[in-house]
Amino acid sequence: MSLVSIAKGAEIVRHGGVIAYPTEGCYGLGCNPMDAQAVNRILSIKRRHFSKGLILISDHIKRVEPYFTCLPKSTREEIMASWPGPVTWLLPVRTNVPRLIRGDHQNIALRVSSHPVVRMLCQQASMAIVSTSANRSSQLPHRLQKTVLDEFKDDVDGVVKGRIGHHRTPSVIRNGLDGSTIRF
Numbered sequence: 237m238s239l240v241s242i243a244k245g246a247e248i249v250r251h252g253g254v255i256a257y258p259t260e261g262c263y264g265l266g267c268n269p270m271d272a273q274a275v276n277r278i279l280s281i282k283r284r285h286f287s288k289g290l291i292l293i294s295d296h297i298k299r300v301e302p303y304f305t306c307l308p309k310s311t312r313e314e315i316m317a318s319w320p321g322p323v324t325w326l327l328p329v330r331t332n333v334p335r336l337i338r339g340d341h342q343n344i345a346l347r348v349s350s351h352p353v354v355r356m357l358c359q360q361a362s363m364a365i366v367s368t369s370a371n372r373s374s375q376l377p378h379r380l381q382k383t384v385l386d387e388f389k390d391d392v393d394g395v396v397k398g399r400i401g402h403h404r405t406p407s408v409i410r411n412g413l414d415g416s417t418i419r420f
Contacts (some may be wrong), residue, residue: 239385240394242353246360253393254278256370256384259293260322260351261403262377263370263384265392266293268363275336278366281391283373289339291324291407293347293367295355300346300364303333304412311412318410319348320355322403327412337366347407353398 240248245255254267254277265281267274269292279286294300297319304327307315315325329344338344347367349355358365369377370384378384384395409419 238394239381239397242356242396242398243360245357245394245396248393249274249357249361249363249365254281254391255394255396256388256392257357257396258351258353258381258398258400259367260349260354260401260407262379262400263381263395264293264367265370265388266357266365266367268361269337269366270334272334272336275334275366277391278368279336281388282368282371284368286336287340289341289345290337291345291347291367292337292364293349293354293358294364295320295349295358297348299358300348303330303337303344303346303364304328305330307412311415314415315412320350321348322350322401322407323347324407324409325412326409326418343412345409351401353396357396 248255249268252271252274256263265278324345324347326343326345329338371377410417
């Protein structure tokens with residue numbers, strides 16, 4: 237495992253691999269959300285039970301639309317006003333979304349990122365990707381490329397070059413049905 241370009245990271249994702257990459261507030265672990273083997277690898281790396289669900293991240297709403305059901309116009313406008321940006325929305329999930337992604341929930345966590353590396357990665361992979369913080373469950377998310385390389389060198393297929401954004405914490409999570417904030 238080594239540092240890779242955005243193009244190589246996108247290729248790894250398209251071919252069923254797992255990557256670490258910089259996001260707005262920390263490094264994330266990512267893969268193709270429709271590849272069960274890759275998703276299971278991430279869950280194993282994190283030591284996270286699938287029932288919690290995972291976030292999907294993208295460069296454009298068109299890539300996350302296949303994962304959620306229709307929304308009232310006012311809700312959609314509120315979401316669109318926060319994207320691209322570090323706000324993850326819990327939205328009603330479509331029935332065809334794998335349980336490995338949605339967990340034990342009737343909602344799915346989605347974000348359209350403003351981070352340039354994330355945007356180019358999703359654009360070049362032509363898909364939304366899994367985005368879960370690069371850490372083992374119950375540990376703090378990694379913010380430094382060196383610590384990601386040290387901890388996950390045997391677990392991921394590449395670490396995408398780049399720097400994290402200026403946010404000090406992972407994304408805010410909001411409920412798309414009632415607008416409440418789940419995580420600050």
